[in-house]
Amino acid sequence: MAIIDAIAAAHGARLTIDLSAIAENWRRLGAQAPHITCAAVVKADAYGCGLAKVAPVLWGAGCRTFFVAHASEGVTARSVLPEAVIYVLNGLVPGSGPALMAHALRPVLGSREELDEWAALRAETGRPLPAALHVDTGMNRLGLTISEALALAGDPIIAAAGIDLLMSHLVSAELPDEAINRRQCEGFAQIIRAYPGIPGSLANSSGCYLGDGIANDLLRPGYAIFGGNPTPGRPNPMRPVIRLEAPIAQVREVKAGDGAGYNARWIASGPRRLATLSVGYADGYPRSASGRGHALVGGVPCPIVGLISMDLVILDVTDAPAARRGGPATLIGDALDVDSVGRAAGTIGYEILTNLGSRYVRHYVGSID
Template sequence: MIDVVTSSPSPESAPATLTIDLAALAANWRLLRDRSGAPDCAAVVKADAYGIGIEPAVGALHQAGCRTFFVAHHGEAVRVRATAPDATVYVLNGLLPGASAAFVRDGIRPVIGSFDELADWAEASRDAGRRLPAAIHVDTGMNRLGFQPDEVERLAADPRLGAIEPALLMSHLTSADEPEKPASRLQVEAFDRARAALPGVPASLANSSGHFLDPTPAYDVARAGYALYGGNPVPGHPNPMRPVVRLEARIVQTRTIPAGTPVGYGGAWTAKAPRRLATISVGYADGYLRQASATDAHDGGAALVAGRLCPFAGRVSMDLIVLDVTDVPEAEARRGSVATLIGDALDIDEVGRRAGTIGYEMLTGLGRRYGRRYLDAA
């Protein structure tokens, strides 16, 4: 067996640096906790804490007072448990066949959403000689995971439910970021019917945008996700969250090209006038999506150089992006100068929009080749 050790490059040697503000992360959690009014505000730290790193994120959130965490996979839960041994950790994606023993061993709670999962966890409880805690997921409109509404009465009468400890009843809002739609109201009504069928179980419904619905459906446990990391939970309105992530790259090379010169793979972008270009060492291998490419027919991503917006020129390639820095003085856009890809006017939601996607995808895809710099939460 070969042991492989991976690590990010140091910020000093890396061509691009990802700065992660743990103090801002903790402040965002406190804001959402206070806004929810719920007795408990959990943090969703799946997808490596939305790309910023489970260990530093959980450490900062735990220090701020968070004691409940949600992840997608068992392996993520193990990392949370190692960082915060006293925390309650739920696995959103359920219980796969044969996985119960690992959950019991590691003190991790599955989110159960089917009778098969219930049967497995009830058997694990009997083997353990105690009622093992788990969350019960009721589907109120997402149609991905969870007990369907017409199954809830049967679930309430199932003797296997008595073999486990239902520690939480939860569902997931589909359209909380679109409050003008009736979906959230209808989901709250469906969730309340499920609560009536399963009385006495603590309840959780509000996601990040759910904290800002009127009224806020927080119940006993609110669940903060994307907004923790600086994403805007109220699209179309000023972002109440502090930015957490900043991505900066240094310019590798500059050049001046005449009008009519194509740039990048396929020559998809052509200079309409003489332009000055700068190349940075970031690409889709670093999670900066190829769909952020700029072509003659489509404006793509952009970066900030010396505070000026510099659009991409040509396609995003595996390791490189070309910027049009014509409007930046040469002294401020030269080899070694800094280009900001995420930060300031280019917040994570704007970056996602320019790439034809959402900030979630950009954030969770940030790669391991960046030098990572963590600003202390203290």
């Protein structure tokens, strides 16, 4: 786009989200194990891409099981997915049971207390809504330990709580040679054997690429659906999903010794040409990318100089002849995927995606309706 459109310019930046790429990425992940059902994790507003827009597209592509983090996210998901199976990953937070029941949401239970509470709620309401059982195989965040889960095998509480899925979470799936992957797979296989007839879910985005050595009946990708690389160190098998462009608000010439931005953290070493973008950390673009990240102007990498401020980013566009007032700079897109932007900011692509700000004008393309 030669010039950012007037509406996007008025709001600071334009975030383009490719819905067809989201659907295709989900299919590609499922194709890694075509004999296994593929679900979708759509927590954090579908990784910043907009749950209300994304979830129906995934349903249209064939996805029938979804995961969110919180009950409130589940309520939103249910409003656009009336027939889907929706699990709430963070479990049965005290007091959340009635809302889960009201919206047919299935908690992922990770303690005996949660099992007891959910079983009691099922009995009290007469609603046989299922739940998943979370077994911790190495993450040490949520879930029963392996020994606790094995001790509960055959306990009437499992049927009373309506457990219809066994779950665990991989610690280092993006590093396939890590020994903990094997230990987790072996531990989860124990659980699967102890609970015959109940399917299990272990494979996250990177776990989809760990091969057949993983005991698994339901793939559970999230990040990779939205364009993140599930195979770090190798070419990304996913299609890019998001593109973030901001208009250049002003271009100026500076001389040697001039500073830029708060506290003059950057000093010009000679005559330079600077461009200021109408976007900042209030939009979710990370302040930690100050002096480390870059944007593309006319395809030319232009370093970020000075401190990123709340609403503005300064680029050195000396080597970018296309830089002009009103012209676009690409902050995510083309050679700048979410993983590389995350690395430049000293973080990960997950954080870049989930921090995408509400001030962006969101433009959806590639609908599969």
